[in-house]
Amino acid sequence: xxxxxxxxxxxDRFCRSLLTHxxxxxxxxxxxxxxxxxxxxxxxxTCLRALRSAHQFESGTNLKAxxxxxxxxxxxxxxxxxxxxxxxxxxxxxxxxxxRAWAVEMDVIRSALQKDLDEALRALPEEYRSAVxxxxxxxxxxxxxxxxxxxxxxTVKSRLSRGRLMLREKLQGxxxxxxxxxxx
Amino acid sequence: MRCEIVxxxxxxxxxxxxxxxxxxxxxxxxxxxxxxxxxxELTEALRVTIRERASAPAAPDAFREAMVRLxxxxxxxxxxxxxxxxxxxxxxxxxxxxxAAMALLVLVPLNLWxxxxxxxxxxxxxxxxxxxxxxxxxxxxxxxxxAELQPLLARHQRRLDFSGPxxxxxxQEHRLVGGHVSYLLHRKVxxxxxxxxxxxxxxxxxxxxxxxxxxxxxMSLTGKVFQAVHRGFRTMHWQQGSLIYSLVSDPxxxxxxxxxxxxxxxxxxxxxxxxx
Numbered sequence: 001x002x003x004x005x006x007x008x009x010x011x012d013r014f015c016r017s018l019l020t021h022x023x024x025x026x027x028x029x030x031x032x033x034x035x036x037x038x039x040x041x042x043x044x045x046t047c048l049r050a051l052r053s054a055h056q057f058e059s060g061t062n063l064k065a066x067x068x069x070x071x072x073x074x075x076x077x078x079x080x081x082x083x084x085x086x087x088x089x090x091x092x093x094x095x096x097x098x099x100r101a102w103a104v105e106m107d108v109i110r111s112a113l114q115k116d117l118d119e120a121l122r123a124l125p126e127e128y129r130s131a132v133x134x135x136x137x138x139x140x141x142x143x144x145x146x147x148x149x150x151x152x153x154x155t156v157k158s159r160l161s162r163g164r165l166m167l168r169e170k171l172q173g174x175x176x177x178x179x180x181x182x183x184x
Numbered sequence: 185m186r187c188e189i190v191x192x193x194x195x196x197x198x199x200x201x202x203x204x205x206x207x208x209x210x211x212x213x214x215x216x217x218x219x220x221x222x223x224x225e226l227t228e229a230l231r232v233t234i235r236e237r238a239s240a241p242a243a244p245d246a247f248r249e250a251m252v253r254l255x256x257x258x259x260x261x262x263x264x265x266x267x268x269x270x271x272x273x274x275x276x277x278x279x280x281x282x283x284a285a286m287a288l289l290v291l292v293p294l295n296l297w298x299x300x301x302x303x304x305x306x307x308x309x310x311x312x313x314x315x316x317x318x319x320x321x322x323x324x325x326x327x328x329x330x331a332e333l334q335p336l337l338a339r340h341q342r343r344l345d346f347s348g349p350x351x352x353x354x355x356q357e358h359r360l361v362g363g364h365v366s367y368l369l370h371r372k373v374x375x376x377x378x379x380x381x382x383x384x385x386x387x388x389x390x391x392x393x394x395x396x397x398x399x400x401x402x403m404s405l406t407g408k409v410f411q412a413v414h415r416g417f418r419t420m421h422w423q424q425g426s427l428i429y430s431l432v433s434d435p436x437x438x439x440x441x442x443x444x445x446x447x448x449x450x451x452x453x454x455x456x457x458x459x460x
Binding site for chain 1: 191192195196199201222225226227229230231233234235237238239240241242243247248251252254255256258259
């Protein structure tokens with residue numbers, strides 16, 4: 001955009017739009033850090049950065065996706081992960097998972113408790129967890145998810161596929177050993 | 185279409201990102217391949233479970249209120265100066281015009297003040313001597329003859345009222361020749377010329393003293409009169425009421441004291457009705 005800054009009215013409208021996404025930003029930050037102080041700090045910094053850069057936002061595009069990308073970038077910056085490119089890709093398709101009966105697995109997925117699901121999601125490597133959350137929980141498109149994560153579309157597809165398989169395996173693990181919940 | 189290709193395309197199919205042909209091919213494969221269809225259904229179930237049960241905590245009310253206040257502060261109407269800054273940033277030509285106007289606002293009064301200060305900074309002593317020289321250079325009879333001095337002065341300079349004689353008929357040493365009204369030191373000044381025998385001019389300046397630093401250097405006090413020999417001229421000055429009297433004589437002129445005494449004796453010689 002060639003504009004230098006917004007007018008007072010435009011800023012006011014931008015802030016009102018921004019506040020409609022506050023809950024989504026808060027919950028995504030919650031998934032990234034889980035520490036309340038850092039969550040609030042991340043969201044606040046995201047909002048202020050967005051306001052400062054409001055003139056760069058292209059109207060007609062997805063404000064929510066833009067805000068998420070700012071938040072994710074800020075989180076990476078704080079944790080010095082911005083240049084991290086090598087994924088903690090230790091997962092490989094489990095033969096056991098392939099062998100499990102489809103009906104049992106479907107039951108595991110459908111009956112998963114929130115606590116188990118949250119725990120399984122948190123156990124995912126951050127790169128996979130973010131891809132799954134952005135696409136499946138926050139309903140961003142592939143392109144928007146790729147933009148937020150600053151990776152190519154193909155990388156998002158790969159992370160989604162691997163992340164979901166890891167999630168399914170973890171949920172299956174909780175079903176197989178329910179007593180583990182008490183120990184965690 | 186192979187299963188690997190379908191596996192890579194299902195999310196794009198969900199996303200509506202596939203072209204019509206490709207989407208139809210993926211759907212056809214899913215309808216025909218039970219393994220891929222099973223994976224599709226499991227993934228769909230997982231997506232639903234995540235959407236419905238994964239935690240998505242909302243921002244606490246206190247935090248939301250704090251953010252609203254913070255953003256309101258950031259977008260609150262700004263001061264006139266901040267608005268001016270924004271306007272100038274948006275319109276560089278306006279900025280240049282405003283800066284030029286501000287420069288004029290500062291420089292013009294400053295220049296006038298400097299001119300004024302320079303004029304008023306000319307000391308009384310210097311101006312008295314300058315006037316004496318100017319009169320001498322003209323070598324003309326003063327424009328107001330003695331006989332007409334008082335009424336003419338009253339007409340031309342209503343604020344000065346001569347109530348006493350300036351001439352001393354008995355004094356052959358100091359003969360009143362005439363006078364005129366000058367404008368020196370930002371005020372009207374009565375200038376009177378005497379001739380000391382035979383024709384040595386003596387200039388008397390009578391002027392309102394308000395705003396003039398009196399006495400000035402290098403005047404020195406003798407009795408009640410300040411005197412100075414400056415630029416080769418003899419000068420004597422004194423203050424009487426609100427008026428300052430300055431006498432200037434040529435270098436060869438002798439003591440001015442007798443004339444000073446004569447002028448001082450008539451304390452009501454000259455009075456001012458109101459300052460010029």
